[in-house]
Amino acid sequence: MVRFKNRWLLIEFIPCGQAQPSQRSTSSKQIWSEIRDTVVHNFGEVGWGAVGQSLNVKYYSPVTNLCIIRVARDHYRTAWAAVTLITSLNGETCIPRVVHCSGTIKQAQIAAIKYDRELIARMREQGTADLSSDKLDTLLATTVTEIEALQD
């Protein structure tokens, strides 16, 4: 028996365009359907057939815009290209950026926590008005626990 192998992609959706954060909240379900639409649009039904079975959005945080998805190893480049070709999420323009790509969820989690820390440190540096220092601390704590709680 050969194990079924996966790739875990850590994606950041960098918001651009409007400066103020909008009220619309994106869920992981919407990300999944957005990826499906771009795969079908760019790679057709066959491409979706190769990717769709294993595509899974494991984690998404609307505050830090971080997302972890899982795809089968054979066709992860198709899924990655589709993610790159996304221009808007839930009606908002964004730049998707694959921060890390790994073979196990453990490494994806480690990379996600590391990048999460960086993001929140950057938020603190910029001094966002509605997020005080305490709030950022709790945000960091909750996101880290959320990421650590991910299961295969």
Add this chain to the structure above:
Amino acid sequence: MFIDLNVPFPEPIAYESQLTPKKQKQKAKSHALTNAQASTSASIGGAVPAHPLERLRVPDRKALRERVEMLIHLGYTIIAFVQTVQSKLDPATHVNWFDGGEGTIFKDLDPRFNGGKRGVVQLRRLNVVLDEGSEKGFGFNAQTTQLLSSYDILSLTPLTTATFQSACLQHTAPSALSVHLITPPLLPAPRLPYYLKHTLVRTALKNGARFEICYAGVWDEGGRNWWCNAREVVRAAAGGNRMGREGVVFSGGAGRVQHLRAPGDVMNLGVTLGLAHETGHAALSRIPKSLIIRAETRKTYRAILSEPRLVFSAPVAEGEGVGEGDANADGGLGGGVRSTMDVLNEEEEKGRKRGREGGELNGDIVEEGGDNADADGDGDGESEFEGKKRRKKRRRKNR
């Protein structure tokens, strides 16, 4: 270290006093013909602002800065702003959009000027779109040499078979006007307007020109054409086992922020186009880097990087005299090449360091004085010889 050689520069406001009074109407006419946007920008009288940014409209300026900051955030270290000219370069009416910027645009974002803080090296590039009107020459001649020397990179976009042929054969030959980047039009038609003939492509590659693929075309009208044509370019320029399969350069060409992508994602798109993984990496880092250095050789005689010298190991006093004279001569000729090489190498080192340190945001201070010290140290024969050796090694690496 990642390089984006195509960042479109917004069109500045045309000032009357930039031109001689006689040519005003011609200029306005040619602009109206070549660029639909130009019709909205009526020429304005008065003094021309010294800095290129001050000649832009305010929203354009803001958008450009936003784009550059996003490029820094995505991890690029060198970018090139592009001025596009249609059909023909007219030395009488041509206005260099980057005049007065001292070789860069955002001084506070350029590590060459801001004391080594994080930022991108900003270069200037001229792109000429060649159509039927430019088959009999498009103004790359002895008269425009002075004009073109203020650009770091020259590139061509041939639209017809004849211009593609001349671009590959004549204009890539080493001279003060040699072109280092050929950008086939990927969007307008499902097929390229000409066949990328092997002999032509091979000659261009041999002369050191590279073919460019701008990824921002995927989102424009005609994304399907983009996939076909980009595959064709990859097949012709980077397929087979020719020239180490390294004929393609990836670059942005994104006029809007949301069309920028991180280098890793662009590499993955390259894999989708049929490029090998490491070639895709080189197409964003190593190949454009050596292209920039090669473009610097436009300023030297027949693309020679530095002039060969005889070093005598005779009396010290005499050696010193000779060495000093040579150092001066070299400073005039190869100084620009060397300083760019130093900046590139430092950037690469910094990038590596940043990668190792992980979340460190501020890089170390660049030693700007490095190349100056090198030139001064050329005084006695011994260190001069060593410096030459070092340079030689570096050159080999950069190839």
